[in-house]
Amino acid sequence: ARLAGQALGALRAxxxxxxxxxxxxxxxxxxxxxxxxxxxxxxxxxxxxQRTPRDAQALITLATVRRVQARYDDADAACRQxxxxxxxxxxxxxxxxxxxxxxRTDEARxxxxxxxxxxxxxxxxxxxxxWIRTSLGxxxxxxxxxxxxxxxxxxxRRADGDDHYVRDALVDALIARRRWAEAETLLGxxxxxxxxxxxxxxxxxxxxx
Numbered sequence: 077a078r079l080a081g082q083a084l085g086a087l088r089a090x091x092x093x094x095x096x097x098x099x100x101x102x103x104x105x106x107x108x109x110x111x112x113x114x115x116x117x118x119x120x121x122x123x124x125x126q127r128t129p130r131d132a133q134a135l136i137t138l139a140t141v142r143r144v145q146a147r148y149d150d151a152d153a154a155c156r157q158x159x160x161x162x163x164x165x166x167x168x169x170x171x172x173x174x175x176x177x178x179x180r181t182d183e184a185r186x187x188x189x190x191x192x193x194x195x196x197x198x199x200x201x202x203x204x205x206x207w208i209r210t211s212l213g214x215x216x217x218x219x220x221x222x223x224x225x226x227x228x229x230x231x232x233r234r235a236d237g238d239d240h241y242v243r244d245a246l247v248d249a250l251i252a253r254r255r256w257a258e259a260e261t262l263l264g265x266x267x268x269x270x271x272x273x274x275x276x277x278x279x280x281x282x283x284x285x
Contacts, residue, residue, distance in 0.1 A: 077269075080110050098128050106137060114141050130161040139170050148174050165191060165198035169208060176215045188212050206236035210245050217245075222252040240268075247274050256281045 087104050090096035096104075105120035121138040125131060139154035155170035169191055176184030191198045191208050198204055209232035216225035229246040236242060243262060250259040251274070260278045263271055279285065 077111060080107050083107050084111075094123055094127075098124060098131065098134075102131070102134055102137070105134070109137065109141055114145050117141050118145075125157075129157070132158055132161045132163045132166065135161060136166060136170060139174075143174060143177055146177075148178055165204075169198075169211065173211055176211070176218070181215060181219045184215055185212065188215070202236045203239075206232045206239055206242050209235060210242050213245055213249060217249055217252060222249060225249045226253060240270075244270050244274065251277060251281075254281070 084104065084107050087100060087107075090100050090104065101120055101124040105117045105124065108114075108117035108120060118138060118141050121134050121141070124134050125138070128134065135154050135158050139151045139158075142148070142151035142154060151174050152171060155167050155174065158164075158167035158170060168187060172184045172187035172191070175187065188208055188211055192205065198208075209228045213225045213228035213232060216222075216228060226246075226249045229242065229249050232239075232242045233246050247259045247262055250256075250262065256278050259274070260282070263275050263278065266272070266275065
């Protein structure tokens with residue numbers, strides 16, 4: 077959070093400037109999202125999208141912000157704009173995640189799984205596979221299906237082993253299955269906020285300080 081605050085400080089010259097370069101406006105919104113200033117992030121993204129309505133990264137970031145706020149209709153609207161921006165696979169994945177957050181687990185599972193098929197028209201990249209598998213894993217974990225979640229997240233990890241979000245989601249599944257030693261090994265000496273929290277949970281379970 078401290079580094080994110082410093083980054084925002086570096087962008088302060090563009091505060092209130094609706095003509096800021098799109099890359100600056102997107103970076104500022106992303107930082108505000110990271111710091112949980114969701115309304116501020118949404119405002120930045122809304123102004124940016126008035127200028128560049130087909131900015132796919134801005135749209136998916138806006139959808140994520142609205143999803144976190146449980147404003148699912150607004151999130152759906154941003155997802156659908158991704159289709160108009162020429163990113164139909166991302167639009168479908170985005171809408172599927174919204175369905176999962178609404179509790180429509182079967183629908184979300186079906187839609188996400190279809191995006192892994194050879195005829196889905198989705199990007200054939202490790203990052204794409206890891207994202208969809210991670211979304212499926214989190215969906216299964218939320219539905220209380222820890223073994224299914226673990227299988228999806230292990231597949232995501234195999235697809236993109238360098239993604240820390242994937243790793244943390246896999247650790248959560250291991251914790252849910254009380255597989256403490258595996259979770260500890262996977263975490264290593266991670267001293268990020270997310271890593272420290274999970275290390276504390278594992279250490280308590282193992283009876284360590």
